[in-house]
């Protein structure tokens with residue numbers, strides 16, 4: 001079994017107080033292992049980004065822990081936190097927003113090397129930038145001198161991936177990394193993430209509302225609804241044989257994940273959709289031990 005690098009251990013994050021408390025993430029336990037990806041899947045508002053932010057230490061959980069190689073990060077010293085921030089790199093949804101329009105691509109890659117890779121001498125920086133661009137399948141001669149606006153969305157996202165790799169991370173958190181890209185280039189970027197994961201033994205958290213894309217990247221999958229993980233397991237098993245009604249609902253909306261279930265995005269009846277949602281949002285039962293009885297109860301109700 002490969003090593004767990006980063007884990008959320010029974011982590012809960014709430015916003016607001018009293019009756020207005022929102023449980024953005026409730027009792028989340030996930031483990032990111034070297035050389036493997038976990039897909040966190042769910043519709044908008046299910047809590048995926050909150051989990052990513054806890055993994056990035058942007059939010060500390062109200063309860064539960066963030067563990068890095070078994071060490072709780074809540075009480076870590078500043079030096080350990082700085083090292084954590086290098087080891088855990090994020091790739092964002094919007095490939096343009098995270099690039100400075102006034103700087104060349106070479107500059108974007110040079111900065112993290114200068115800041116975080118002191119072992120690379122001045123003379124080797126250009127060669128390392130070339131290597132990084134080649135790794136993400138971009139031609140260094142063409143791309144390095146360009147500015148972000150001169151690249152396509154897919155090329156920009158590859159630059160973001162190269163920049164994340166520049167600091168030699170152990171974990172990549174990719175939050176909807178292809179949702180703003182042209183459909184024709186999405187698969188290429190997902191395949192690249194997959195290659196990086198294997199070649200560099202990276203642990204990866206892949207966040208998406210599109211359960212179908214999880215197959216391309218992730219060995220494991222966790223399905224979220226209303227701040228909770230309702231089902232998890234090996235990606236192929238969960239997709240081919242979903243046990244939880246909410247996972248079935250999510251799969252019924254593929255291949256048009258942008259469509260709302262209520263607008264005919266799912267082939268389930270609207271009252272059945274409502275029943276699945278209310279069951280999935282319950283916090284009193286043991287949602288994790290999913291049994292076919294859950295499904296039977298929902299169908300009987302609908």
Ligand SMILES: Nc1ncnc2c1ncn2[C@@H]1O[C@H](COP(=O)(O)OP(=O)(O)OP(=O)(O)O)[C@@H](O)[C@H]1O
Nearest residue numbers: 015022023024042043044045046047048049050051
């Ligand atoms: N800073 C915040 N303040 C108050 N509520 C928040 C905050 N961040 C998130 N929430 C709430 O927590 C819940 C989960 O949000 P989150 O952004 O994690 O979902 P998501 O699955 O990532 O959605 P999306 O795919 O739209 O980004 C939502 O109900 C959201 O409104």
